[in-house]
Amino acid sequence: MNSEIQSLLPLQPATFHILVAVADDDRHGYAIMQDVAERTNGALKLSAGTLYRSIQRMLEQGLISEVRQRPASHNDDERRRYYRITTLGTAVARAEARRLADMVKLARARGLAPEGR
């Protein structure tokens, strides 16, 4: 498993953001786009093509899975498929976050990044 995770790193920004978007809740494509835009204050706007191309690849890589059982709640519609993060996806997202944090640490040691939060 470990080597499989390492072989997927570094993640493309879109992949990482999608993983983050589905980390806490199952989401459909449009919800992922909105979530990403919100969290980055509009800095990253995924296009539909990039989103679904990434989703397709992530499905193949086993980072996410399609949820057959849709949440019954809020305005669901027939066309939507929901995506859920897998165990592998969680592990990969963690590993990527750690990798990014390590890089920030390195930069900070050279005075290249703001101190703390």
Added chain:
Amino acid sequence: MRFYRALLHLYPASFRAEYGAEMEAIFARRRRDASGASAGWLWVQAFGEVAVNAAAVHADILRQDLRYGWRALRRTPSFTLTAVAIVAIGIGANTAAFSITDFVLLRPLPFPGGDRLVKMWERTPGYPRLEMSPENYRDWKRLSSSFSSMAALWTIASNLSTPGADPERVTGAAVTWDLFPTLGVTPRIGRGFSEADDREGAAGTVILSDALWRSLFGAQPDVLGRTVTLDDERYQVIGVMPPDFAFPSRQAEFWRPLQLSPDEKDRTNTYLTVVGRLKPAVTLGDASAEMNGIAGRLAAQFPDQDKQLGATIIPLRDDVPRQSRFLVLVLNGAAGCVLLIVCANLANLLLTRALGRRREIAVRAAIGAGRDRIVRQLATESAMLGIAGGAIGVALAYLTLPVLTTLAPVSLPTAGSPGVDARVLAAAAVLTVCTAFAFGVAPALRLGRNADSAGLREGARGGARRERLRSILVVAELIASIVLLVGTGLLIQALWAVSRVDPGFQSEHVLTARTTLPWPKYAPTEKRAEFYKAVLGRVRALPGVTSAGYISGLPFVVRGALWSISLHGQPEGLADSRSVSLRYVTPGFFTSLGIPIIRGRDVSDADGPKSPFVAVVSESLAKREWPGQDPIGQRFTVAFFERTIVGVVRDVRMRGLEAEGEPQVYMPYRQIPDGYMSTYAPKDLAMKLSVPPGQVVSAVRQIVKDADPSEPVSDIRMLSDIVAQETAPREGQLRVLGAFAFIAALLAAVGIHGLLAFGVSQRVQEFGVRMAVGAQPSQVAGLVLRQGVRLALIGVVPGVVFAYLAARSLAALLAGISPADPLTFSAVVGLVALMTVAGSLLPAWRALRLNPLTALRVEI
């Protein structure tokens, strides 16, 4: 919205089916949110975004397919290697054929605006392409308006003497000053000829080829102003041509001004090669009409000399010897046949393979792969096979080109040789794509259509329709290989027929050499006679030389040199039907070539300018002109004088093994008037040897050097080699066509074997049942053999018809062998029958050894 939906078609169908609806929904939402101005921007964004992502999705799929295909191909190495090898053969053969075709027929000439360059001839009844006489050339040039320029040249050869080195014989051209401007070329060093250089009596100037400049002056740039000696006259070097300049042919090593004399008024003395450059708006047809119009006026004005004169104009690019053009077409036909067989064979191989993979594919379909994905996957595999085979094929073509190059004529005005360049690679790529498509996509589509659950059923089999398709492919292979085999067989027969022809002389152990005596130094006939006497006297005394003699032109080397004879004091030159092959010889020539003197005597040293003029004639002339009479003592007129026949010799094929040629007239070397007929002065030395040639060559060179130190000895070779060269092009053609036919037959046999072997493996259960109910193994094997024989029979009939049609178009190469030659046809049919039986034997043997029990159990 419809536009966006259309845009989504850039994605693969599988991706579109999966995500298209959601993407549309998102786009619709965005458009709703976007205000007026940004709506336009949204469209631009959408377009760019879809284009980029669709390409990326396609690339993803390609990567997957390549990986999957690589694994699938590696699992079946024998299939993969066979398929790649077959593609390589097909692409290799066709790439090589295209390379030659491109070089000989297609590639533009290496001159700027080369498509506007034309070549012109005089045309008279019976002679569509006659060189021009200087006077007609001048009139045509003066009176025509179709050309921006027109120039003439004459191919010459000269003795080149260099201080401190052995003299050398070099080929070049005497050209009018405007030839280089007409072609649009300029020297790389120095200048071209000026009008002043080309005037009669102007000081001698010369332009060297790049090769001659390198060999003579070691490529020194300060060559301008230096002199070279050609035929004992000094010429000042004024320029050096670029290395790729080869005009009129690649033998040309120097160019000097033609310096036509205004006094040359004889319109029947035709020797000029004429090229012109068409004005921009003028078509070939316009120019031809104008030139023929002028010819008509000249014919009316000079009825004696320009009777029935016309003009022939063709693009310079098309001035390819007919034989070469024809050969190239034959080569392409053969290569096309091979490619057809290759495609049929591969399609068969892939169909077989696809059947074996039906379950694998059905499984993929069951877990959600769409039909387009499966077809795409299979097509990718075919493309991988095609590309690998294509690459190896190009390498094969590159390796075989040196052999094929011998089929290209040397007379083309281009310096290079056929090679694998960008054009050839592009052609090979197109060919590979078409081939891969032809053999790969059809089976893929067929299989994709059936990619349903049916394949998962136990014991599912290919239907009768597929079986029929495969049989049709095998029959096509049989037809194509019969065509090639018959063509090869006929060419072999033609080669045998030609090499059996008796040339009329004995070529074994005859050494030949050429010493061309330059004028004006050797214009006096007696001066030449002294040279011959000095050389022959000492050569005959050499140990190992049994006889020696000179002739003005050896058979097969000088094919023309015709003159018409006249009888009873009629003026000569009128009766064209009485043309003879005219030669001047020294004593000893007939003995050296073993040409028997049937009656009378050889020419003699005593036949001098003051003694009666005599001639030795060939048997056929004696029969033609004096039937039933004694030819000895008969008189006729040729070359300005009346002569008496003193001897009759056997006929010789002057024009080569494949042409009957004209009767021959030989005259004594001393009976040429001083300063006349320079091209008829004896120059070819023939020596009959009793020792290997290596033992006498240097002595002969020394003897010539002693007789005249400035005289080069060129073209030292055995007469038997000259005769062998007559059949060399045929042997070359045969090797190529034979190789193609061999490959074709082999592939067809493999195809038959594959089909029958597959049939047996599909019918194991049926055979088992048959044997279980009492059929003998031999009966089952007979079933298989019968299928093979039936295929052969179906292929033979149309194959023989097509082969006959192809052979009829080959007639020009067949040297009189009938295109319906029964021996060849029966041999080929026999060979094909043998091939079929050989291909059927192994499958039949397998059927013979079937154990009914295992056969019935095979699928359980």
